[in-house]
Amino acid sequence: MRLQGRTALITGGAAGIGRETAALFAQEGARVIVADYNKQQGEEAIQALLQKGADAHFIEVDVSDSGSVTKMAAEALARYGAVDVLINNAGITQDRTLAKMTEEEWHRVIQVNLNGVFYCTKALVHSMIERGSGKIISTASIVGVHGNIGQTNYAATKAGIIGMTKTWAKELGPKGIQANAVAPGFIETGMVANMPEKVVQQMLEKIPLRRLGRPMDVANAYLFLASSESDYVNGTVLEVNGGLVI
Ligand code: NAI
Numbered sequence: 001m002r003l004q005g006r007t008a009l010i011t012g013g014a015a016g017i018g019r020e021t022a023a024l025f026a027q028e029g030a031r032v033i034v035a036d037y038n039k040q041q042g043e044e045a046i047q048a049l050l051q052k053g054a055d056a057h058f059i060e061v062d063v064s065d066s067g068s069v070t071k072m073a074a075e076a077l078a079r080y081g082a083v084d085v086l087i088n089n090a091g092i093t094q095d096r097t098l099a100k101m102t103e104e105e106w107h108r109v110i111q112v113n114l115n116g117v118f119y120c121t122k123a124l125v126h127s128m129i130e131r132g133s134g135k136i137i138s139t140a141s142i143v144g145v146h147g148n149i150g151q152t153n154y155a156a157t158k159a160g161i162i163g164m165t166k167t168w169a170k171e172l173g174p175k176g177i178q179a180n181a182v183a184p185g186f187i188e189t190g191m192v193a194n195m196p197e198k199v200v201q202q203m204l205e206k207i208p209l210r211r212l213g214r215p216m217d218v219a220n221a222y223l224f225l226a227s228s229e230s231d232y233v234n235g236t237v238l239e240v241n242g243g244l245v246i
Pocket of ligand 1: 013015016017018037038089142183186191192
């Protein structure tokens with residue numbers, strides 16, 4: 001029970017890595033808020049957790065809309081009094097090479113992946129500052145560190161998340177709040193299912209562990225950063241990629 005007594009809010013918790021994380025955190029004793037714009041999947045995820053006896057709650061939110069995020073934060077704080085752990089996990093891709101990428105595709109990915117992380121963190125940071133504690137964990141990507149063909153927009157957001165995380169680690173550390181990022185490699189979720197099979201095969205040859213990551217591999221990294229085991233870890237980017245880039 002590594003998260004006993006803590007409340008964790010997981011954006012994008014209705015599917016993929018976020019959903020696995022919600023289940024793992026509930027198993028470790030956390031009160032879990034799944035915040036997602038997919039209402040049906042989010043409510044299904046919560047039902048599954050409630051059936052296992054967890055304290056879990058769904059909030060419908062579009063992280064790219066600051067008004068929606070403000071309401072999410074108010075609902076979470078009204079229900080549980082505090083959010084101890086924020087997992088900024090919601091993210092999307094809209095891939096195209098630079099020459100073909102439209103401004104719309106650029107702005108949409110920035111709006112969800114980068115502005116969304118800013119909105120969610122800003123909406124909850126005041127209550128963390130008041131309480132003198134909190135853990136902010138944001139999902140970057142290997143692509144934010146090394147780049148990837150067809151992902152100008154996505155790479156910019158994930159590199160931005162690393163920059164924000166290091167800034168928050170410096171700004172908020174003195175207030176008892178830690179900020180860290182996780183940079184997954186290629187993880188078997190809907191996001192990777194959209195990649196061409198040929199690209200996945202090429203990727204597998206480069207991964208020393210010779211497999212894609214599983215959502216649980218990333219959920220475990222979030223768990224470490226959410227638990228007191230990481231109390232002296234601040235401003236780091238934890239890479240979870242099977243050694244794809246060494
Ligand atoms: P996924 O597509 O399986 O799940 C993403 C979740 O975010 C969905 O439940 C979706 O409804 C939600 N979401 C999307 N836009 C939203 C919005 N505007 N407001 C609220 N919720 C929204 O994706 P996956 O693979 O689980 O990704 C989770 C995070 O991990 C993302 O930030 C992604 O960029 C990152 N990541 C994933 C990798 C992978 O290989 N799957 C690799 C590196 C990073």
